[in-house]
Amino acid sequence: MTEPLPTTDLKQLSEDALSALQVLDTSDPGAVEKWRVEFLGRNGRLTTVLRGLGALPAEQRREAGAAANSLKEQLEQRLEEKRTQTLAAQAARAESLDISLPGRRMRRGRLHPSTQIIREICSAFNEMGFQTVEGPEVEWERYNFDLLNIPRDHPARDKWDTIWIEQPESRRPPDGQRILLRTHTSPMQGRVMERQQPPVRVIVPGKCYRFEATDATHEWQFHQVEGLVVDEGVTFADLKGTLYEFARRIFGANRRVRFRCDFFPFVEPGVDMSIDCFGCDGKGCRICKNSGWIEIMGAGMVHPKVLAAVGYDTARYTGFAFGMGPERIAMLRYGIEDIRHFFSNDLRFLSQF
């Protein structure tokens, strides 16, 4: 008689078990148990095959035994896989998320762009030892002009078109001092120096006002950030190095900086600082009006008359001052075309920063 080879039986068994597994509902414990009993159970088909091995020669028996054990492991593994798949599919049916739907936002407001730039500027200088101080927006002429070597009726004042405060004669102090909306943050130079001796190292942010018709590039209200350093041994080289360091921090480490001569009555020598245009890297574009350079701030060595006016010893002390406009910097950096956006408070503008 010819016994069917156990290996043939095993192959058949494997095919039968796998096809049964395919249609098996693994979420039904009864059905799973039934499948297990039929193929792997104590009286199942695999056991039957193993039992039949006793009739075989030793070598064949060993071989077939190994094959049967490996099949057992394989079938158990496939059952486990099927179970996992089913669970996943079930979970997917029950709890799947459309992760493309918008998230539930933690609402967060934004700082006004001017605030953001002012903070950047101030913190760059704070790190260099400058302390932030502030002063009044409604100011005496003395601080806004007189102490800054901008005498009354001098054409130098033309640069600062001024909004004056109504001041009945009865309210004029004996020296005839007038009250105005400060045209720059520079009045704080006098105020700071009057109340302390050198060393002085301050940064002054704040609102300023000019009598100026508004258009896309002019505003009658704007911010300015002023800086002042006074001590023994402060030089023009320090001015250059400090402002260069500032420019690197604000505009990027690789920016080039240009200093040229300019005039402000309260400094001597006077400086205009530009950076190479970040729109075109100095090649010339719309932002820099093809010059390759963007003017960022005015600066200079504090005029000896300014130091003398607050009683500082001009032979002993020197200093430098500088001032810049955060709105201008924001406009350049973000490509904002109209300065009037800043104080119109349109959420379509403010929400972008």
Add this chain to the structure above:
Amino acid sequence: MKVPLSWMKEYVPVELPAEEIARRLTMAGVEVTGIERTHTWNGIIVGHVRSVRPHPNADRLRLVTVDRGSAGEIEVVCGAPNVAEGQRIAFAGVGADVIDGHTGKASKLKAGKIRGVESPGMVLSEKELGMSGDHEGIVVLDPAAPVGRPLSEVLGETVLDLELSPNRPDCLGVLGVAREVGALVGLGATEPALGYRESGPDAHSLARVTIEAADLCPRYTATVIRGVKVGPSPNWLQDRLRALGERPVNNVVDATNYVMFELGQPLHAFDFDLVAGRHVIVRRARSGEKLATLDGVERTLTDEMLVIADPERAIGLAGVMGGANSEITERTVNVLLESANFHAVNNRKTARGLGLASEATVRFEKGLRAGLAEVGLRRCVGMILEVAGGDAARGVIDEWPGRGNEVNEIFLTQQRVQAVLGVEWPAAQVVNTLRSLGFEPVPALAAAGGQGAAMGDRSASWSVRVPYWRPDITIPEDLCEELARVIGYDQIPQTVVSGRVPRWEPQAGLNLREKVRDALVAAGIQEMISYTATSERNEERVRLSEKTPGHVKLANPLSADWAVMRRTLRENALRTFSDNARTWRGPVAMFEIGKVFLDHGEGLPEEREMVVGVLGGLRSETHWAGEQTRLDFFDAKGAVEAVLEALRVEGAFSPGADSTLAAGRVAAVTSPRAGGLRVGIVGEVDPQVMTAFGIDAGPVAMFELDLEALGKAVDASRSSASPYKPFGRFPASPRDLALLLDDGVPAGEVLRMIERNRLVASASVFDVYRGKGVATGRKSLAVRVVYQAADRTLTSEEVDAAEKSILNALSSQLGAELRK
């Protein structure tokens, strides 16, 4: 100031491109804002009219043979009445760009037949060249114009447009700019000749000058030129004036203007025969005195104005404009020429007071050096003799009461240069640079200058003589700038400021403000910044309390909408809310931190920093998972709570009243630790106020905080306790209570009372219910109470006892009963 390059090059033979000249000037502080090329014609050359003959078919046309130089001769048709043989003219060949004489439009010239005769070109009028509207005749060029060369070489001009700072009136003369360029390119500038033939009698024998107002006229120089022939100026002079946008008048007046534009010294020529008594008096005007100025306007003067007068009347407004009564006309034969120095501020006030802007005032108001007056006078005499003839008097009249008042010499040490600039330049470089600008540095012995001696060093020092054209150089620092800008700002090293860092001073207010800003942003509110000025009428809409101090009023407001400084931030907030509600679909939640200005009647106004927030609209832009609710009182209150929490300030909310806010929907915010100090207010905007701002959908919630009061609350909280407490390691027992209360009992009272029990860690309201099952006028409050002790686990008996004691208290004091 406009500077034609051809004119400038008369003094300095610079061959650099205009762009490079402009760049160097700008870097050195003489800012060039534009380069204009007045005429850049394409295809138009200088032609020479060889012959003119009649047109065979037209009486008014002629055939003109034009020599084009190397291009040879050509015959064209010409209709101009003034064309004549031998003229140098502007010739356009076929293809040249011209302006059509009839339509005024730019076009390319085409060959054509005119009345049967071929005309492959054109002799051009000013209009066809685009120079003016003149189409009466052709342009006749200088007889020396080189035939065949592009016309732009003869008529073309490159003009630098300068934006000068007020300290450099010397650059309001072409020579001044030439001196700058000379120093910057290392060429030096040639000064114009000042000598002339003095063929007349002594000036002092012809005229007399008396300065009565020496304070307003530091120097007056004058002389007389007799026998001039007044007429049009030569072309070159007219062209130069036109290039600057000046209208030529006559040769004498043009000469004075020319010298003003060359040297920066304004001059005035009087018809000497109209000066009564041949006596010039410089005096203050009499109050109400009248003078008709050259522009034909009769002006009423004040006694603060300076006039030039003869013994009978005023004949000119000093340094502003001449008088019509002594004007140079075609009948003028003898000229009195004035070149003076006037007080800058007085001159400016006079010109402004009369609304009379003149080129003279543009210069005088900046403060000219007295030394320039005599140079200007001598230069102008020579110019008048050249263009109008005549005999100049011998010598000049020179009244100089202000002599010695100007700074002429500055003591400069090498050490000062180093102290200011931070760079050590060799003495020779310092000397050469100063000389290139016209300064005369003379080595000074240390003993000669007290300052140098005191320093006791061996550094070089100089006494530097300032050239007569520079009024802006008065102190050593001015010389430092001169050195730096000519040698180059880029030649100075860069060193970050070092040395002493000032003592740190606390800035409590500033830090507090920035914390509040951050807290509000984190709470989801957008920061805004508005204009600080408003109008009284606009401000009325928020119905400020009548006790609010007065307005700071602007004397010269830009518009009626910005006539006063704001006394509140509320108005801007509501206006902004209204604007955004129209254009923004999401929630509108915004805040501003800024100053309000309160006038207390003397000195500067109070500037008080306030915080205002305004919230309204749908809580979120339509969200797929969201129920749509509107922002309300509790959002504003939440924002205030967020601020207080960020500042670690305990706040109390109590029913309040405010004229902007709706009655019964307002809470005053106070700080119990600061003795109940009021720090702000929160509420919903009154419907009438909303209407005033055109807001139709409510509620609009608003909060306002006073930063100074908040600061005090922070101080009070800081001194009271550390925020840290050891947290309970023993388990907490939460229990819920459902309480029935009268509707008017505030939930806050209930919570405060519960929290008074020492075993209670916290209490919070999780439901408020009115309606079915609760008697009218009563409400049900569901409160979660958490019991916890720091040192043990509470037993349920302990919690029961605590709860019972709480209920007793609630019942006896607030009339609460446990809901069954």
